[in-house]
Amino acid sequence: MCGIVGYIGNKNTQEILLEGLSKLEYRGYDSAGIAVFTNDGLRVAKAKGRLANLEAKLEGTPLIGSAGIGHTRWATHGKPSDVNSHPHTDESQKFSVVHNGIIENYLELKEEMMREGHTFRSETDTEIVSHLIAREYQGDIVKAVQKAIKYIRGAFALGVLTEYEPEKLVAVRQASPLVIGVGEGENFIGSDIPAILKYTRNVYILEDGEMAVLTKDAVELLTIEGNFIAREMIHVDWDAVTAEKGGYEHxxxxxxxxxxxxxxxxxxxxxxxxxxxxxxxxxxxxxxxxxxxxxxxxxxxxxxxxxxxxxxxxxxxxxxxxxxxxxxxxxxxxxxxxxxxxxxxxxxxxxxxxxxxxxxxxxxxxxxxxxxxxxxxxxxxxxxxxxxxxxxxxxxxxxxxxxxxxxxxxxxxxxxxxxxxxxxxxxxxxxxxxxxxxxxxxxxxxxxxGQADPIKTYAEHIAKHKHLFFIGRGQDYAVVQEGSLKLKEISYIHSEAYAAGELKHGTLALIEEGIPVISLVTQESVMEKTVSNIKEVKARGAEVLAISYEEHAAELLKSVDHVITIPKTLPILTAAISVVTLQLLAYYASLALGHDVDKPRNLAKSVTVE
The missing domain is CATH 3.40.50.10490 (Glucose-6-phosphate isomerase like protein; domain 1)
Known part of the structure; x- marks a missing residue:
């Protein structure tokens, strides 16, 4: 669920790594870091928080070199901190690793290596990988990686560098995504294609149990057992503009x-x-x-x-x-x-x-x-x-x-x-x-x-509340579950979604004066029953917004406080329209509260750990 990127070539490695990480920050933003081969050897810079913190740290002291790896973190083992940030190194600081995934047996490996005399600096599962590789190294980084990963159980996409072989970048995949980008006189690794799309459109996608050895002039694909693989290269025809905001605020x-x-x-x-x-x-x-x-x-x-x-x-x-x-x-x-x-x-x-x-x-x-x-x-x-x-x-x-x-x-x-x-x-x-x-x-x-103003106005109103409820019947109940999730994850307002008919079986105890209740009322076969449920919460002081079709607005206003209308379609298809209203409600509520809409706290886009 973290994002990794790597580069080997003749260009500004730091710039390429930071650009790649900016495209992967949706995968995690608890911390970020890079490791680069410089004239002074392998050097690491990392910082807790957003990528901007790392960029600020590097502003006065850039890492200049020909190869490097980078990482943006969503914390699983160890709290977000500078020391728990990737890349991780061994005690000699000659080996550096970035990792997306989870090492399930890291504690037993860590205890074993501590008995051997290894000292660990972080709380992470990843640090043991750099120590394992260093322990197994006998002059060939590829073989050292192959030996090291035999000890590991879990999910991992790894990018590995060693100061002893600065002309190589090694990548391994097991149950976590990893792509290899192929350029001219330069090559790349990334957790996702957008991370390298600015530089190349030619990629290999690694399968589980496979690795890649990159130099600036070549890419070799092989199994973790060492057997070479022949694979057709994929040409990506995405328009890079689709990864930009295109004039929208978020x-x-x-x-x-x-x-x-x-x-x-x-x-x-x-x-x-x-x-x-x-x-x-x-x-x-x-x-x-x-x-x-x-x-x-x-x-x-x-x-x-x-x-x-x-x-x-x-x-x-x-x-x-x-x-x-x-x-x-x-x-x-x-x-x-x-x-x-x-x-x-x-x-x-x-x-x-x-x-x-x-x-x-x-x-x-x-x-x-x-x-x-x-x-x-x-x-x-x-x-x-x-x-x-x-x-x-x-x-x-x-x-x-x-x-x-x-x-x-x-x-x-x-x-x-x-x-x-x-x-x-x-x-x-x-x-x-x-x-x-x-x-x-x-x-x-x-x-x-094109007519979102009423939604924005109501969202700014509910942003003043700490709790609210969503109700609906049939497909409306399924949709309000998604609406409630959207509101929670980006506005941090506590909300719950209930089948409207279940209110009387306990939930009504939570209804108090002035609490907002948002009701979807689009399933005409149960509309009368839904209105009866709305009256139950109204009788206990709730303020109710109904979302329904224009033809029902006047009648609904006899029972609710506000109505937002949506275009009419077949009942079975209504979710594809009604949910958009709830998405906008969540968006504008988060905006009103001043939150980072695109990167809500504690969450990551792609959940690649169990």
């Missing part, structure tokens, strides 16, 4: 406004307009397999889990297949009942979410067919799944997910319709009706984004 606001494009892109090429049906040629699932599906498990974490709640309703309503939702970190440990007729759908924006990846492997080991919904081609989850449905949201930089979530909804709508077509649970006219409504979504969201 990446999150930019990404909220990019949702109509993400909807269109995710649908592009997957709708056969002539025959009014969904086409998913990338799937390997056969017609026979689809017809034999007995049950579906949707497994994910955080925002992706919330997308899966909508996915459950979509698949059950469209394809009439029973669906269970599971939090990925719990899935393996409850001994789920998996058969060859079980379809497991794992959802992850990054495709590197450790818990979700572990759940995927558990499902496959038990005979399930696994479909991944992810935003990253070539990610670990995409490679390990049997099938992949790629969302085309583009790079998402803000820690709080917006366009990735709604693109996942589009993917679920498409997949649910595809299942329905194959299984015959919807006729052609029904499918065509849904597809027409889906294709109207981008324009509807664009119209709503």
């Amino acid at each position: 990446f999150m606001l930019k990404e909220i406004h990019e949702q109509p494009k993400a909807y269109r892109d995710t649908m592009l090429g997957r709708i056969d307009h002539a025959n009014h049906q969904v086409v998913l040629p990338e799937l390997k699932l056969s017609v026979e397999q689809i017809k034999n599906i007995r049950n579906v498990h949707i497994v994910a974490c955080g925002t992706a889990y919330n997308a899966g709640l909508i996915g459950r309703t979509v698949i059950e309503q469209f394809a009439r297949i029973p669906v269970e939702n599971d939090v990925a970190s719990e899935y393996r440990y409850r001994s789920p009942i998996i058969t060859p007729e079980t379809l497991v759908i794992v959802v992850s924006q990054s495709g590197e979410t450790a818990d979700t990846l572990a759940a995927l492997r558990e499902a496959r080991a038990n005979g399930a067919h696994v479909l991944a919904i992810t935003n990253v081609v070539g990610s670990s989850i995409a490679r390990d799944a049997d099938d992949v449905l790629v969302t085309l949201a583009g790079p998402e930089i803000a820690v709080a997910s917006t366009k990735a979530y709604t693109s996942q909804l589009i993917a679920f709508y498409l997949f649910g319709l595809y299942l329905a077509q194959v299984r015959g649970t919807m006729n052609k006219e029904e499918v065509a009706h849904v597809l027409a409504a889906m294709e109207a979504l981008p324009e509807q969201v664009e119209a709503m984004l």
